[in-house]
Structures are given as structure tokens and as C-alpha cells.
Amino acid sequence: MTNPSFEFSHAITRKPAKSVIAGLRAEDTGTPDFAQMEMDHATYVATLTETGAEVIELPALENFPDSVFVEDDALCLRDIAILMRPGAASRMGEVAHMAGTLRGQYENVFEIKGPGFIEGGDILTTAREILIGKSARTDAAGVAELRDIVTRFGYTLREVQTPADVLHFKTDCSLLDGETILATKRLDASGCFEGYRVLHTADGEEAAANAIRFNQFVIMAAGFPKTSEMLRSNGYEVREINNTECAKIDGGMSCLSLRF
Ligand code: CIR
Numbered sequence: 001m002t003n004p005s006f007e008f009s010h011a012i013t014r015k016p017a018k019s020v021i022a023g024l025r026a027e028d029t030g031t032p033d034f035a036q037m038e039m040d041h042a043t044y045v046a047t048l049t050e051t052g053a054e055v056i057e058l059p060a061l062e063n064f065p066d067s068v069f070v071e072d073d074a075l076c077l078r079d080i081a082i083l084m085r086p087g088a089a090s091r092m093g094e095v096a097h098m099a100g101t102l103r104g105q106y107e108n109v110f111e112i113k114g115p116g117f118i119e120g121g122d123i124l125t126t127a128r129e130i131l132i133g134k135s136a137r138t139d140a141a142g143v144a145e146l147r148d149i150v151t152r153f154g155y156t157l158r159e160v161q162t163p164a165d166v167l168h169f170k171t172d173c174s175l176l177d178g179e180t181i182l183a184t185k186r187l188d189a190s191g192c193f194e195g196y197r198v199l200h201t202a203d204g205e206e207a208a209a210n211a212i213r214f215n216q217f218v219i220m221a222a223g224f225p226k227t228s229e230m231l232r233s234n235g236y237e238v239r240e241i242n243n244t245e246c247a248k249i250d251g252g253m254s255c256l257s258l259r260f
Helices: 018-022 033-052 096-103 140-151 225-233
Strands: 011-012 056-060 072-077 078-084 109-112 123-125 130-134 156-163 173-175 179-183 197-200 212-214 217-221 237-241
Touching: 011 033, 011 096, 018 033, 018 197, 033 056, 033 156, 033 217, 033 237, 056 123, 072 096, 096 109, 109 123, 123 173, 140 156, 173 212, 173 217, 225 237
Parallel strands: 011 056, 078 109, 130 156, 179 197, 217 237
Antiparallel strands: 072 078, 123 130, 173 179, 212 217
């Protein structure tokens, strides 16, 4: 039996646009090196492909600097996909560029029409529920609209809170398997993962929390040796990919793909 929360036959990615160097960021830590980001992105796509999944690689969108972060544009579930409504004004137009691809993959594609906002980075789908963190990008009206859609298809949605000053819920957590979550201590302390097994990122390695379980691999940003060692000692097959350039614009491993 497959577990649709981490066993995937497909992923969608989008090549970084040159304009990515102007991507949104909470804090300026330098301009991303485009050539390095392109190399890292190619490694990411190759790693997804190595698991046997088909990766649909979309072309760069120069008018949308953050469009490489496709995760925020949609929520892909087993049988339905939902187009999001990003809370960042500069990202709203990305969604229309994702719609056709999803309609080619799913019979049922819904859209968040508004007035609320939701970004996919705030949504963690586990084997038993859809966890959604309200944040500066995802508001109560957006959550309510998503709830109306997914409950009709038998999903349970639980609203939680993304920590203050954290971009997205999944900036601080990721799914490792059907019952295990990797999370920062600060997010776990909120109590939102009660009933799950939770593994913590090492102190000072909070940025390692934005990982993905994709088939046999846990794919994480390189440079977090204590957390990667902890995951390996828990039996996970870990792949580390350089993320220094995406990190300058608050992006990580989950943001770079839609998985289904
Ligand atoms: C943004 O601020 O929207 C982008 N610079 C980063 C988006 C990261 N996406 C994600 O965590 N799912």
C-alpha cells in the first residue's frame, strides 16, 4: 500500500528566472548567485528523478522573481489539486501559469477565489490530516475557503499557527514518514504536533527543518551536519543539496516542487 503523503510518482518544478535575484526576502543577506542557484536546482531535479518519479520542469517566468518556489502556487492531494491565492502581491500572477499544468494532471482542479489568501508553504499534508499554519501569507478566510473544498473530498483540515516572524509553516517543519515530523523546537513547543513522533532540528540548525520526504529520500539543505546525522541515525536515507542561494530569499527544499 502506498502512502500518498510521501510516496510520489510526479513532481512539478520551475526553472529559476534571472529575475530571482530580486526575490522577496525578510532580510537582506546578499544577492543570490544565479549560476550557483541553477546548478543547485538541476541537482534537486536530478535527485527527485533518481527516485523514479517523473519531474515536469516548467520554463522560467521572468516577470515573477519568486516563481521558482512552485510549492506556494498549489496544493496537490491524491485526487484533487487546489490553486492557491498567494498573500504576496508580487506572486499572485504565478498561479495562472501553474493552472494548465495541473489541469493536465488532475481531473479535479479547484481554486481559492478569495478574498482570503493561502500559500502552499503553510500547508503540511500528513497521512491523517492537512495542517495549515496561519501566517503573514495565509489568513483565516483563505483557510476557510480551502476547508470547504477539501472536506467535501473526505480530508480533515486543522488550522494551526505559523510562529511569528517565520515565513511559512513549513519553514519550520517537514514530514519524514507517515507518523514522523521533523520540526524546530520552537514550532513543536506550540503543541501542534501532538500525537505525532517529532524529531527536532539541532540547536542552531533551525533552517534544516524545511526538508522533504520524497519516496526513499529525505532531501535537505546541505550544511546542517548535526541534523543530517540525527536523521541518518534514525534510519532515513538523506540527500543534501546546496541551498545557499535560495536561502538568501527565504526558500528551501519544499518550496522548489509540487509533489503528487
Ligand atoms: C517568498 O518570500 O515568497 C519567496 N522569496 C520564498 C518562498 C518560499 N516558499 C516556501 O517556503 N514554500
